[in-house]
Amino acid sequence: MPVRTPRKPVCGRTPATAVALSAALGLTFLAPQGAVAAPSTQDAVTASAVVAQGQPMNYAVNATKANRGQTLKAERAVRAAGGSVVTSWAEIGVVIARSSDPAFAEVLRRSGAVDSVGATRTAAVATTDPTTGVGDPLAPGESGKPGKELATAQDARRTAGVEAATTVVPDPREGEQWDMAAIGADDAHEITDGSRDVLVAVLDSGIQGDHPDLAANVDAAASAGCLSGVPDTSYAAWQPTTSDHGTHVAGTIAAARNGVGIVGVAPGVRMSSVKVVNDDGFIFAEAAICGFMQATLSGADITNNSYYVDPWQFWCDDDADQRAVKTAVNRAVQYSQDRGVANVAAAGNSNVDLANKTVDTSSPNDTTPVQRSIDQGCDDIPAELGGVVTVSSTTSTGAKSSFSNYGEGVVDVAAPGSSILSTVTGGGYGLKNGTSMASPHAAGVLALIKSAHPELSGEALTDRLEQQADDVPCPTGSTQCTGTAADNGFFGEGLVDALDAVR
Incomplete structure (x- = not known):
């Protein structure tokens, strides 16, 4: 699931690298004319060999x-x-x-x-660059773990039940949110906006904590920056710096019903900002691992992951370095799921059949990409890790978004991801495209399910999400889309349904 939003090219990067990064964050990116293709070489060597x-x-x-x-x-x-x-x-x-x-x-x-x-x-750690978030290594005996107050945060969470929405008054720009109507969120809000007892961790580039449409729903006590691999709970550490991606994702999940701007899928729930994307747009494994652990230990019920772990679009078992890193990230993901967290991830924006991988030309994206053969032993992480809900993207007409990855047996559900209006940094609003935008719709529906059924957690939540999804058959005549109307490579088990989640 190379999952990111359409990233703007980063100064100093080759066009090939910029394309790889945009695919990872779940956005679309058009290469400029004359862009140089990634060099074609033998299969990539191990990451450590180029150090x-x-x-x-x-x-x-x-x-x-x-x-x-x-x-x-x-x-x-x-x-x-x-x-x-x-x-x-x-x-x-x-x-x-x-x-x-x-x-x-x-x-x-x-x-x-x-x-x-x-x-x-594959690139050296920039220890003198504060934007990488890499701190000094620990001395023997020091702990890089969250403090006791973090581990016990779940015990202190509020116990209010589902808060019914009495008279629903639309927010000013709610009529522009075609995506909310498509999944029945507008009707769901007639029943409930969700419970304050539900916490969604947004593993991304940070959430603007004082955004007028988000401030009420951001839980600062559960938020942290994870760029160095060690949770930093200071306010600045989990704020966005160069990217509004996380703020956009957060608005789709839970922008407040407050008479301002838009409304999220679950406007009554809480969110934590867990910053895993550095200022250059990379999400390295140490940040992702820290993100899953921070979310779990701070009491999150759901995590949203609109990214893939850099620098490899696909992490392959036949490479010792890549296999080890994939194992480490998977341990964090499985730890969270064993403790009842439901994890959601974007499928990626390369229009790739994840069930039939053949070649990768965009990795590693932190140095020089090489062309390499790949197979089903190569995974987009975290989207293809066991138990993670993988989300593809749809358009306002219900079709698969042209950029969205797909794959029978890989994609679990679909959600709107094209031309999505949501919050952006600076207190404003903007449109974005990508599976990065689809994934938070699924996370928001999970939050509504958890609100309506607080006894459910983890696998039970994701099972219900998939069972309640509305079947979407393959397009007539499509050769790319395989499977049945009830479960296929484009839409998985169907379009997520917010109304069914609460009634």
């Missing part, structure tokens, strides 16, 4: 077991191999390490305390 001597790199190190004892052994192995510990998650047995030695991963793989290890990027 130059003396350049700092971050690594995901997986302990043999997910417990404190084995994680401490992995930390000791990291230091013995000449690396330093950035942060450590004993709950999932993952250590984020740093080293400037190109042989670090190879040496560490020989340790009996380590199951696998892989570089999280």
Whole structure:
């Protein structure tokens, strides 16, 4: 699911890299005329093999077991191999390490305390650039974990039930939101706007905390910046800087019913801003892992993930680095799901059949992309990880958006993602396209389901989301779309239904 919104080209990047980044955030991007294609080479080498001597790199190190004892052994192995510990998650047995030695991963793989290890990027960590969010490594004995107040936040959550919407008065621009009518959200709001007891974690580029349409629903106590891999709960750490992507996503989920602007799918629920996108638009594994752990430990019921983990559009099992990083991210995702969190992710914007992958020309996107053969052992993460709800995008006519990835058995549900009006930074509103815009519709419907059925969590929530989705058959004559009317590669089990969620 390369999932991002249409990103604007970043200064200093090649056109090929900009296209890769835009696909990842769930947006559409048109390459300029004369853009140079990504170089065609042999299949990509391992990420660590391109590290130059003396350049700092971050690594995901997986302990043999997910417990404190084995994680401490992995930390000791990291230091013995000449690396330093950035942060450590004993709950999932993952250590984020740093080293400037190109042989670090190879040496560490020989340790009996380590199951696998892989570089999280192919470009060096910019330790002097504050926009990367990379802090100093931890000294022995220090903790990069959230404080006790974070772990106990769930106990302090409000216990109010579903708050019924009495007389619904439309907000000024609600009539422009074709997407809300398409999924029955406008009718659902006649029954309820959702419960304040429900928390949706928005793993993205940050949410403008004082936006007039969002401020009432952003839970600052549950928010954090995760760029370094370590949660930073200061206000500035989870605010947007160069991107309004997360603010747009948040508005679709839960813009407030307050007589201002628009209304989200679930305007009565709370959101947390978990910033995982750095100022250059990258979402590296250490940030994504931190994001899932932060969301879980702060009591989130649902996470929205409108991105793919950089720098590989697809992380492949036949590469030691990529396999290890995929394992580390998956451990965080499964940890969250085991604790009742429902995770939603965008399918991506490359118009790729995720059920039949053949080639990737856009990775790695932090250095120079190479052409490589890929197969079903290569996954877009987190969208293709087990238990994650993968969302494709539809247009106002109900068709699959031209940019949307698809795939029978991969896409779970569909939602509106073309020309979506939502909140943007600066207190305003704007239109965006992408599976990044589709995913938050599904997250909002999950929030309504949780509001109406607080006893449900995790898998039960996602099961109900899929069961209640409205069947959308393949287009007549389509050769790309395979499957049945009830479950196919374009729309999965159908278009999400907000009204069914609450009645």
